[in-house]
Amino acid sequence: MWRGCFAKMSGCRRKSGPGERGRGADIEFAEIGPKRKRGQQQGAAGHGRKMCENLPVIEVEVLPPAGQIFCAHCNRPWVPIGEPEVREEIDWQVRLVRTRTKRPKFRRPQGCCCADGRVDIMCAPVPASLIPKGLLGISFIVQALLLKFLHGMPAHRLVRMIAGEGMPLSAGTLCGVARAILRILPNGPSHSR
Helix, strand or coil: CCCCCCCCHHHEEECCCCCCCCCCCCEEECCCCCCCCCCCCCCCCCCCCCCCCCCCCCCCCCCCCHHHHECCCCCCECCCCCCCCCCCCCCCCCCCCCCCCCCCEEECCCCCCCCCCCCCEEECCCCCCCCCCCCCCHHHHHHHHHHHHHCCCCHHHHHHHHHHCCCCCCHHHHHHHHHHHHHHCCCCHHHCC
16 A cells, blocks of 8 residues: 555545544555666667777787688689778686796806906896795785675685686685785784784
């Protein structure tokens, strides 16, 4: 009886009946028509497509099969004309990669006796890492923390998602990373004293 009373008051009318008391007891609803679906309606003008100009562009050239761009009789190649047909779409490429860092070593040339205070063999410094000699890189750890704490993804689902990308990872490894990160943060357990 109360259903739809707050939707459109013009569709409501009062009905008096014997023995009914209270303000809402005597309201009857007139049929307004079929309820309209929510969201964009079929056939209505839209807002136009928004192409995100800030996203990087990967250009892929797709050629017809090799047999179709040669003449079937004289076997001469067809000549390209005008501008190519262009179509853009947004792709979400998420992938795990191994980053292999190579640091070549250098030594002094033969016969160099300069006393410049440097060692005889030199190598580039080790790249920055959140966990020294750790398996996971900075971007991996940041993405895992964002998924866990910003998007609220449970750890077991995160482990399954990473395994689906081809990298088996134990929940213990993720917990160890979280403990190491807590030690690094200014308000972590090691800095609380």
